Amino acid sequence: MSEPKRLRVGMVGYAFMGAAHSHAWRTAPRFFDLPLVPELTAVAGRNPDGVRAAATKYGWDSVETDWRRLIERDDIDLIDICTPGNTHAEIAIAALEAGKHVLCEKPLANSVEEAEKMTTVAQAAAERGVLSMCGFSYRRTPALALAKRMVEEGRLGDIRHVRAQYLQDWLSDADAPLTWRLDKSKSGSGSLGDIGAHSIDAAQWITGSTITGVSALLETFVKERPVGGDFVGLGGRGGSDAPKGPVTVDDAALFTARFAGKHDDGAAAGTDSGAVAGPIGIFEATRFALGRKNAMRLELNGTKGSLAFDFEDMNSLQFYDSALEPDAGFRKIIVTEPSHPYTGNWWPTGHGLGYEHGFTHQVVDLVNAIGAGEQPSPSFADALQVQKVLAAVEASAGNASRWQNV
Numbered sequence: 001m002s003e004p005k006r007l008r009v010g011m012v013g014y015a016f017m018g019a020a021h022s023h024a025w026r027t028a029p030r031f032f033d034l035p036l037v038p039e040l041t042a043v044a045g046r047n048p049d050g051v052r053a054a055a056t057k058y059g060w061d062s063v064e065t066d067w068r069r070l071i072e073r074d075d076i077d078l079i080d081i082c083t084p085g086n087t088h089a090e091i092a093i094a095a096l097e098a099g100k101h102v103l104c105e106k107p108l109a110n111s112v113e114e115a116e117k118m119t120t121v122a123q124a125a126a127e128r129g130v131l132s133m134c135g136f137s138y139r140r141t142p143a144l145a146l147a148k149r150m151v152e153e154g155r156l157g158d159i160r161h162v163r164a165q166y167l168q169d170w171l172s173d174a175d176a177p178l179t180w181r182l183d184k185s186k187s188g189s190g191s192l193g194d195i196g197a198h199s200i201d202a203a204q205w206i207t208g209s210t211i212t213g214v215s216a217l218l219e220t221f222v223k224e225r226p227v228g229g230d231f232v233g234l235g236g237r238g239g240s241d242a243p244k245g246p247v248t249v250d251d252a253a254l255f256t257a258r259f260a261g262k263h264d265d266g267a268a269a270g271t272d273s274g275a276v277a278g279p280i281g282i283f284e285a286t287r288f289a290l291g292r293k294n295a296m297r298l299e300l301n302g303t304k305g306s307l308a309f310d311f312e313d314m315n316s317l318q319f320y321d322s323a324l325e326p327d328a329g330f331r332k333i334i335v336t337e338p339s340h341p342y343t344g345n346w347w348p349t350g351h352g353l354g355y356e357h358g359f360t361h362q363v364v365d366l367v368n369a370i371g372a373g374e375q376p377s378p379s380f381a382d383a384l385q386v387q388k389v390l391a392a393v394e395a396s397a398g399n400a401s402r403w404q405n406v
C-alpha cells in the first residue's frame, strides 16, 4: 500500500489562534478521512524561547524565528497565518507567490486595499493550483452549517430580517491591558473586525446574499488602558498604577444593513432592487456586554419560518416553522445527529462539540479542497467582501451614521 500523501504545514504565530489551529491540524486526520495527512512541520515566531515552548506544547516538529524562512523552506506546503492583521497581507502574498497554499486568520487584512491585493494574488495563484482560504471558523459550527442548509432548502422562505449580535465582556474592566487588539495599526479595528467580521461573514454566507449598504455607530468607552501587565487569555489586568496608552479602536460597533435582493430565478440582484427584496439586517458587536462571554448570535426571519442561534448554546439551533406550528413557539434542534453537518465523525448523538471543533472542521474542509484541487471557501474574494463591509461601517460611523454603500 502506498503512503498517504502529506500536507506539511508551517504556522506563523502561536498565541490563542495558534493554539486553536495546532489542535485542529493534529486532530483532523484522526477523526476524518482526508486526502492528504497534515503534518505539523514548523512554527514561526519572533521570540526564540516562546516559539520553542509553543512547538513543544502544541506538537510542532521544528521552529523558525522569521516567517520568511518558513516560506523559503521546501519541506512546507501550506502556510497558516495566525498573526495580527497588519502582517497578513505581506505573509500571505509572499507565501502564495512562493507556491505555498495559505490559510489566513480573519479578518483577511486591515484595509480593503490590502485585501484587494491579497485577492488578486490569490486568484493568480489558484490558476497554478495554489489555494487559499480565510479562517471564518464559525462557518464550521454544525448548528450554523445546518442553518445554511435549511435556508438553502427553502425552509425559511425568503429571508426578511437578519439580526446578528456578537457579545463578549472581556474588555469591560477598564484596567484590562492595552494589547495589540486595541491598537488600530495592528488590529485594523476593534470589536468590529475582531468579532463583527464573524457576524457579517456568517450572515452573508447563510443568507447567500451580500450586504449592499450600512448606517453605523462606533464607540470607544475606555480611551486609555494600562500598558503591559499580565496578559491572560484575552483579558488579564494591567493594574491601575501602570502607565497608560491610547485605545485606538472601537469597543462597540452597531449598524443597520441592507442585503442584495434576488431575481425570480434565484440569481442575486446587484442592488436591493431585485425581484425579491433582500433582507434588512441589524448588527451589534461589543466586548463590553457584561455577562455575555461569547454570545455569537444570529436570528433569521423568513416568509415561512425563523432560525435562531447562540454560540453560548452552540450545539442547538432554534427553528420556527409557521406551517407546522402556527400557534407554538420555536423548537430546539439538538445538532448532534449523524445527519447534521460534521457531527457524524464525532461522538454519539447528544454528546456535543465545542469551540475547537470549528477549527478542526475548517482544516477538514481546506484539506479536502486542496486534495480535490478546488477553491476552498471562504476564498480571499469572499473575505474581501467582508472587508468592504467593515470599511463601509467605519466610513458611515465617521460621517454621522450617513448611509454608506458597500
Ligand code: SOE
Binding pocket: 016, 168, 194, 195, 234, 294
Ligand atoms: C476575541 O475577541 C476572539 O478570540 C476573536 O478574535 C475570535 O475570532 C472569536 O472566535 C472569539 O473571540
